[in-house]
Amino acid sequence: MNINVLFFGSLADATGKSRLEINNVSDTETLRSKLLRDFPKLEKYKFVIAVCKHVVKANTTLHEGDTVAFLPPFAGG
Amino acid sequence: MLNPEELLRYNRQIRLPEIGETGQEKLKSSKVLVIGAGGLGCPVLQYLTAVGVGTIGIVDFDKVDESNLQRQILYTTDDVGKLKVDCAVRKLTRQNPHVRFITYNLQLTNQNAIDIIKNYDIIVDGTDNYATRYLLNDACVLLDKPWIYGSIHRFEAQVSVFNYFNKNKIKGPTYRCLFPSPPLLELEDNCSEIGVLGVLPGIVGMLQANETIKIIVEIGDVLSGELLLLNALNLQFHTISIERNESSIQATPATESQFKKTAYGQFCNTVTKELKLEVNIEELHRLMAENRENIQLVDVREQNESPQIEELKEINIPLVEIIDKAYNIDRNKKVIIFCKSGVRSAIAIQLLQKKFGMKNLFTLKGGVNEWLKTAKSNT
Numbered sequence: 167m168n169i170n171v172l173f174f175g176s177l178a179d180a181t182g183k184s185r186l187e188i189n190n191v192s193d194t195e196t197l198r199s200k201l202l203r204d205f206p207k208l209e210k211y212k213f214v215i216a217v218c219k220h221v222v223k224a225n226t227t228l229h230e231g232d233t234v235a236f237l238p239p240f241a242g243g
Numbered sequence: 244m245l246n247p248e249e250l251l252r253y254n255r256q257i258r259l260p261e262i263g264e265t266g267q268e269k270l271k272s273s274k275v276l277v278i279g280a281g282g283l284g285c286p287v288l289q290y291l292t293a294v295g296v297g298t299i300g301i302v303d304f305d306k307v308d309e310s311n312l313q314r315q316i317l318y319t320t321d322d323v324g325k326l327k328v329d330c331a332v333r334k335l336t337r338q339n340p341h342v343r344f345i346t347y348n349l350q351l352t353n354q355n356a357i358d359i360i361k362n363y364d365i366i367v368d369g370t371d372n373y374a375t376r377y378l379l380n381d382a383c384v385l386l387d388k389p390w391i392y393g394s395i396h397r398f399e400a401q402v403s404v405f406n407y408f409n410k411n412k413i414k415g416p417t418y419r420c421l422f423p424s425p426p427l428l429e430l431e432d433n434c435s436e437i438g439v440l441g442v443l444p445g446i447v448g449m450l451q452a453n454e455t456i457k458i459i460v461e462i463g464d465v466l467s468g469e470l471l472l473l474n475a476l477n478l479q480f481h482t483i484s485i486e487r488n489e490s491s492i493q494a495t496p497a498t499e500s501q502f503k504k505t506a507y508g509q510f511c512n513t514v515t516k517e518l519k520l521e522v523n524i525e526e527l528h529r530l531m532a533e534n535r536e537n538i539q540l541v542d543v544r545e546q547n548e549s550p551q552i553e554e555l556k557e558i559n560i561p562l563v564e565i566i567d568k569a570y571n572i573d574r575n576k577k578v579i580i581f582c583k584s585g586v587r588s589a590i591a592i593q594l595l596q597k598k599f600g601m602k603n604l605f606t607l608k609g610g611v612n613e614w615l616k617t618a619k620s621n622t
Contacts, residue, residue, distance in 0.1 A: 172481075174396075174399060174472060175396040175399050176396060179397075182329065195303075204323075207563060210374045210563045211426065212422070212424065212425070212426045214422065216483045219481070219483050219484060220472075220484050220486075221421065221483060221484065225490065235472075235481065235483060235600075237395075237470070237472070237483070238426070239373065239376075239394070239395070239401075239421075239422045239425070239426065240394035240395055240396040240399065240400070240401050241283075241371060241373055241394065242371055242394060242395035242396055242437075243279060243281060243282055243283045243284075243342065243368065243369055243371045243393060243394050243395055243444065
């Protein structure tokens, strides 16, 4: 099962990527843990998760081809 | 009522059936407050002035700095060193004498926010930090005002309208519904520290002005319940829907007196600007000349972040790793922590003091920027 991950703002800076593909993750919690293992720097950041363009607060089941966005707040202006 | 001059001036807008004379009159009788006359505030102010918003309030405590001019296009070289609110009003009044401006040369705080914001219909966010955004959000929720959010990170931006009705006429989410709590620490996240492309706040400010006009004239679909993300490098736009979250609303101070007691700076881990443990470039030169062995230089910028200064090279611990790698910091020397401008080094000191109680830490005032400036003026 392929999931598209999008990183925004400081998360893209921390991971060095703005998008990547992840296989075999069934829900957002599993995805979050996997990404924290792959990119330990992410632990320092607060972010919200959006699945298919909707912000989700609770663990959410993922389906083939879903896009999951990791969104930090921005400070600048 | 619009006078003959105004009918002429706003003719191209009045011709739009969605606006007409009625819409133009709504603009004239509206009151909009712009918080911050910087990168976002400048384009917001210029367009709200041009389209004929009747009353515009401007909150800003700052003076124009030379480094503002690449994006804050209300200001010119002659304005450097002068108060932003004064320069802005001078220029905007020339642009449109039919607009009434009210200036607040101050920093928005939990003590003054309610008294200022209550006089306006719509609030536009041109701030550059988390603490002021949470404060602004809570004041707007308390007073039931919509606010137009805009923020920037390098080439990316976020825009939304908070505390306003969505397409189904239901009150939409607030900033706290999207981001219930601020980042762990205010990392090197503002434009002065990490840089910003001049045109990006212009794009974002115009989107904010557009949302403001739509709310006033009551046309189109307002960006409530949605977060617009844009990236200037690949010109990709994403829209993410956000739900109103009652438990986040509960976290907002429920009364004015609770609001006035909320410590927003502390809530957002903001670093106090008056850091006493500071050395300037002159002192650093003196310390290095006296006994280089007595001091340790710690660069808290990213690895290989340019410019690298040969004389300042000793150890590098990027800010996000400062606690994990604190064992590299010498407790018996005078430790001078530096970064690009002094923001990250101040945060590093605050973190290290809190965690380990270190007392031998000093920040280099003005950071690498100041070092380069001094080096330049000496040659």
